[in-house]
Amino acid sequence: MDTIKIENLEVYAHHGVLEEENVLGQKFLLSLELGTDTRKSGKSDELKDSVNYAEVAHFVNTFLQENTFRLIEAAAEHVANELLVRFPIEQVRVEMKKPWAPILLPLETVAVSIERKWKEACLSIGSNMGDKRKNLEQAISMLSKHPKVRVEKVSEFFVTKPYGCVEQDDFLNGAVTIKTLLSPRELLDEIGVIEQKLGRERIIHWGPRTIDLDILLYEEDVIWEMDLKIPHVEMHLRDFVLRPLAEIAPDKKHPLLQKTVYQLFCELSRKE
Numbered sequence: 001m002d003t004i005k006i007e008n009l010e011v012y013a014h015h016g017v018l019e020e021e022n023v024l025g026q027k028f029l030l031s032l033e034l035g036t037d038t039r040k041s042g043k044s045d046e047l048k049d050s051v052n053y054a055e056v057a058h059f060v061n062t063f064l065q066e067n068t069f070r071l072i073e074a075a076a077e078h079v080a081n082e083l084l085v086r087f088p089i090e091q092v093r094v095e096m097k098k099p100w101a102p103i104l105l106p107l108e109t110v111a112v113s114i115e116r117k118w119k120e121a122c123l124s125i126g127s128n129m130g131d132k133r134k135n136l137e138q139a140i141s142m143l144s145k146h147p148k149v150r151v152e153k154v155s156e157f158f159v160t161k162p163y164g165c166v167e168q169d170d171f172l173n174g175a176v177t178i179k180t181l182l183s184p185r186e187l188l189d190e191i192g193v194i195e196q197k198l199g200r201e202r203i204i205h206w207g208p209r210t211i212d213l214d215i216l217l218y219e220e221d222v223i224w225e226m227d228l229k230i231p232h233v234e235m236h237l238r239d240f241v242l243r244p245l246a247e248i249a250p251d252k253k254h255p256l257l258q259k260t261v262y263q264l265f266c267e268l269s270r271k272e
Contacts, residue, residue, distance in 0.1 A: 002035070005034075006032040006034075006053055006056065011027070011029075012028075015072060016070065016102075017070050018102060026100045028072070028097065028098055029096070030060055030097075031094075032092065032094055033093035034051055034087070035091035037090075051087055059083075063082060072112050073114075076094045076095075076113075076114050077114065081148070081181060090118055093113065094114055094116075095112070095113040118150065119179065119180055120179055121180055122215075122218075123175065123176045123191075124175055124213070126173040126174070128172070129210045148180055149178055149179075150180070152179055155244035155245065156244065171240065175249070177249050184223055191213040191214075194213060195213060198211040199211075216230075216235050216245065217231050217252055220253070220255045222255050222256060239265075242261060242264055242265040
């Protein structure tokens with residue numbers, strides 16, 4: 001990943017725990033490392049093909065002057081997220097220095113440094129009630145409208161038999177790959193909101209539903225919590241999950257089984 005650096009941008013703003021810091025303001029120094037691909041601009045020599053660091057600097061200056069935070073950790077977090085949403089960068093490192101920190105001791109500066117980036121996740125999606133295709137398309141549209149989600153690829157939709165013993169209509173299933181600034185827990189919450197808006201009711205386990213969204217993979221994370229398990233516990237056993245996912249993300253690796261989605265799909269197909 002190539003990097004564009006801005007070092008020690010001076011901003012006079014009103015951040016701090018003490019009331020006088022919010023009223024009087026003080027100097028902050030911002031250093032930014034913007035992770036992007038400079039190959040295109042390096043070949044074209046055109047600013048439109050790059051990240052305009054002047055626009056970045058002016059945006060950060062304005063943002064920190066128009067908003068007030070008690071902690072520089074919070075200020076840095078919001079700056080990082082805003083930059084990732086607004087500019088064509090994949091990752092960012094923000095260092096925020098506070099040279100006038102009121103601790104009544106001699107010091108050069110107090111600083112916080114954070115790194116944030118767009119993370120990759122794979123989702124399964126299905127519906128077997130009402131207008132199934134419309135349900136899937138609406139869910140994907142709602143995902144794409146979230147400022148911290150970028151829908152990258154959407155698979156074909158496949159008609160599949162329902163899983164479990166409940167008598168119900170066939171499903172229409174697919175898979176979606178996204179990039180997101182949401183944590184796994186935040187992504188799970190957003191999925192819950194989308195399901196609720198589209199009329200999902202959890203009455204019967206493995207029963208019929210207007211929409212079903214599941215997190216299959218999130219980077220190479222392994223999470224084992226009561227209501228959040230990543231990678232999805234049974235993804236390697238379900239054809240309706242692996243078939244569409246193998247279409248759009250065949251090389252994604254299961255972090256526990258250490259096999260690609262395509263390998264898992266081929267193994268399951270041979271068994272069936």
